[in-house]
Amino acid sequence: MVRSRGSASGKGEREGALSPFFVQGNLEKKISPKGKNPLGEMLFLANVVFVNRGIVVVLYQIDGVDVLVKDAGVNELLDVRVQEKFDAGFGDSAILEKYPTLKKYPEYVRTLHIEDKDEAAREAVRIVREGGADILMKGIINTDNLLHAILNKEKGLLPKGKILTHLAVMQIPTYDKLLFFSDAAVIPRPTLQQRIEMIWYAIHTCRHFGIGQPRIALIHCTEKVSAKFPHSLDYVNIVELAEAGEFGNVIIDGPLDVKTSCEKTSGDIKGIVSPINGEADVLIFPNIESGNAFYKAVSLFSHADMAGLLQGPVCPVVLPSRSDSGLSKYYSIAMACLTCSGVADEGHAMTVGNK
Numbered sequence: 001m002v003r004s005r006g007s008a009s010g011k012g013e014r015e016g017a018l019s020p021f022f023v024q025g026n027l028e029k030k031i032s033p034k035g036k037n038p039l040g041e042m043l044f045l046a047n048v049v050f051v052n053r054g055i056v057v058v059l060y061q062i063d064g065v066d067v068l069v070k071d072a073g074v075n076e077l078l079d080v081r082v083q084e085k086f087d088a089g090f091g092d093s094a095i096l097e098k099y100p101t102l103k104k105y106p107e108y109v110r111t112l113h114i115e116d117k118d119e120a121a122r123e124a125v126r127i128v129r130e131g132g133a134d135i136l137m138k139g140i141i142n143t144d145n146l147l148h149a150i151l152n153k154e155k156g157l158l159p160k161g162k163i164l165t166h167l168a169v170m171q172i173p174t175y176d177k178l179l180f181f182s183d184a185a186v187i188p189r190p191t192l193q194q195r196i197e198m199i200w201y202a203i204h205t206c207r208h209f210g211i212g213q214p215r216i217a218l219i220h221c222t223e224k225v226s227a228k229f230p231h232s233l234d235y236v237n238i239v240e241l242a243e244a245g246e247f248g249n250v251i252i253d254g255p256l257d258v259k260t261s262c263e264k265t266s267g268d269i270k271g272i273v274s275p276i277n278g279e280a281d282v283l284i285f286p287n288i289e290s291g292n293a294f295y296k297a298v299s300l301f302s303h304a305d306m307a308g309l310l311q312g313p314v315c316p317v318v319l320p321s322r323s324d325s326g327l328s329k330y331y332s333i334a335m336a337c338l339t340c341s342g343v344a345d346e347g348h349a350m351t352v353g354n355k
Helices: 038-043 065-070 073-078 091-096 100-104 117-129 143-150 192-208 230-243 258-262 264-270 288-301 326-339
Strands: 048-052 055-059 109-113 135-138 165-171 179-182 215-219 251-256 282-284 305-311
Touching (some): 117 135, 192 305
Parallel strands (some): 215 251
Antiparallel strands (some): 055 109, 165 179
């Protein structure tokens, strides 16, 4: 078993780990330290570009944004599912007609009608590049169309040298803290360098959530290192970097399985001694298959609250599945608001070769 330096307890460092906007069943509950409405508190921070086929919706900073949610304007708009039927041309425009609440606030909601989906994606990216919005969000549009605009080398949102990946966070009823994990959506089989960048993105995001010393578990089906599983060799390199202090104030260990990472009793029974101590904040999966299966299984069977963002672009990008609930998309916007400050500077220039 390999392990990183850092205390096994770290209790005082994780104060405030539970985010104020993850609430079971009651969005209006006043649960933040200052007693503010969670939606109002989060969306004060940013403007959102919501891009669909044929339409771009810009939600500006709203002083009484909780009113929109009470009237079901924004939240129901986010809850449009794949089964929604579209007309040709301005199909998405018809959807907006169902939400008269949005029309009550013309100074805060702007719509641009664009017939071509690729042009709509490019326009949303342009708005962000020119400072008109802080967050980009995917609506009813194919992911490929939006990513093509984001990854455009001249007019896109991914700086040269940055790695595009996905970081999700969930609140599971049976786990006493938020759990971040990567990558369930973008990188099929991460290289060592990509794993390092994934870890840096996770560290920065954890800090935005008030987690001073993130516990990061490198996930495998067993705790043994083997050349048959190249990613387990990468884990050895990563833990050595952590022990040398390259990642700062973090605890990194692996390989570990999910149960050992998140349940101390499992590690005790198996005789595994790890500084993670069954209290992981972050799970780094070996490949997209395992990460995506974990994402879908936990959301379906554990009824976990979910949020997720693309990491790497100059702004937070909310890239939900079309079948995600409106609540999940709303949580993703709140997560984006928490992380939108300083997003372009996140990541790290560390370059390491395999040993």
